[in-house]
Amino acid sequence: MRIAVAGATGAVGSHVVTELEKAGHEVVPLARSTGADLRTGAGLVERLEGVDALIDCISINSMKAEESRDFFTATTTNMIEAERKVGVAHHVVLSIVGIDKVPTGYYQGKVAQERVVREAGQPYTILRATQFHEFAEQMLVRGKVGPFLMAPRMLSAPVAAVEVAQALVELGAGEPHHATIELTGPEQLEMVDMIRAVAKDRGVTSPIIPVPLGLGAAAKAVRNGDLVSKRAWRVGQQTFREWRRERR
Numbered sequence: 138m139r140i141a142v143a144g145a146t147g148a149v150g151s152h153v154v155t156e157l158e159k160a161g162h163e164v165v166p167l168a169r170s171t172g173a174d175l176r177t178g179a180g181l182v183e184r185l186e187g188v189d190a191l192i193d194c195i196s197i198n199s200m201k202a203e204e205s206r207d208f209f210t211a212t213t214t215n216m217i218e219a220e221r222k223v224g225v226a227h228h229v230v231l232s233i234v235g236i237d238k239v240p241t242g243y244y245q246g247k248v249a250q251e252r253v254v255r256e257a258g259q260p261y262t263i264l265r266a267t268q269f270h271e272f273a274e275q276m277l278v279r280g281k282v283g284p285f286l287m288a289p290r291m292l293s294a295p296v297a298a299v300e301v302a303q304a305l306v307e308l309g310a311g312e313p314h315h316a317t318i319e320l321t322g323p324e325q326l327e328m329v330d331m332i333r334a335v336a337k338d339r340g341v342t343s344p345i346i347p348v349p350l351g352l353g354a355a356a357k358a359v360r361n362g363d364l365v366s367k368r369a370w371r372v373g374q375q376t377f378r379e380w381r382r383e384r385r
């Protein structure tokens with residue numbers, strides 16, 4: 138099959154490209170660094186000619202609700218309009234478990250993204266995943282404030298990005314679910330402990346400051362496990378410890 142990957146250069150998107158190629162599919166990569174800005178949608182229709190399915194793994198590095206909403210609404214609308222024009226038969230999007238229970242900051246954008254997909258009338262599958270093992274590593278950069286590292290107080294069920302990618306490839310090559318399904322990791326861990334462990338592995342010595350994610354009830358929900366899947370379609374195999382050993 139010919140499958141487009143939006144966010145083909147990202148943490149999960151790059152695994153999706155590798156897994157698609159391993160499975161013998163033809164990949165159409167979409168990212169600004171490959172000349173496709175999905176916010177404008179310029180040239181998208183031409184790129185999607187002959188594409189059977191699109192797997193969307195794009196992201197914006199922002200905690201601001203408005204910025205996140207604008208980004209995910211504009212990019213998703215552009216993709217779906219272009220898909221319709223050339224007859225792409227399946228839109229698969231990667232989302233996050235629990236976002237509707239904690240609709241703050243970045244997550245508001247993800248909620249808006251899912252809404253556009255559900256209401257567009259285009260055949261779709263929404264895969265909600267829990268945090269990647271790699272998220273702890275991303276926080277070593279994204280969580281930096283001066284000499285400190287901010288670590289969200291969050292109960293998580295982390296999953297390997299490569300296993301998320303394998304699930305996305307399977308979904309992209311299959312029939313649309315017209316539904317939201319969930320993928321979770323094999324165990325529950327505190328994100329603060331995960332960030333501490335990865336910092337130690339990488340020799341990062343910045344003081345780590347646990348901080349709430351969101352305010353009031355939202356922060357409590359995140360701390361107590363609202364981002365952990367309660368009805369998983371699939372459970373990933375690789376534990377965080379195994380992933381760290383592999384990375385070392």
Ligand SMILES: NC(=O)c1ccc[n+]([C@@H]2O[C@H](COP(=O)([O-])OP(=O)(O)OC[C@H]3O[C@@H](n4cnc5c(N)ncnc54)[C@H](OP(=O)(O)O)[C@@H]3O)[C@@H](O)[C@H]2O)c1
Nearest residue numbers: 144146147148149168169170174175194195196268269272
């Ligand atoms: N990280 C997690 O733990 C986690 C867990 C569950 C779900 N998710 C979801 O998984 C998705 C991917 O996350 P990630 O961490 O893999 O993201 P990431 O590493 O930040 O990668 C983002 C990708 O989006 C592309 N991109 C950004 N702006 C673009 C634009 N205007 N036009 C085209 N491409 C653009 C980037 O490429 P260029 O910079 O070259 O444009 C890059 O390929 C997100 O939707 C996220 O919500 C993440």
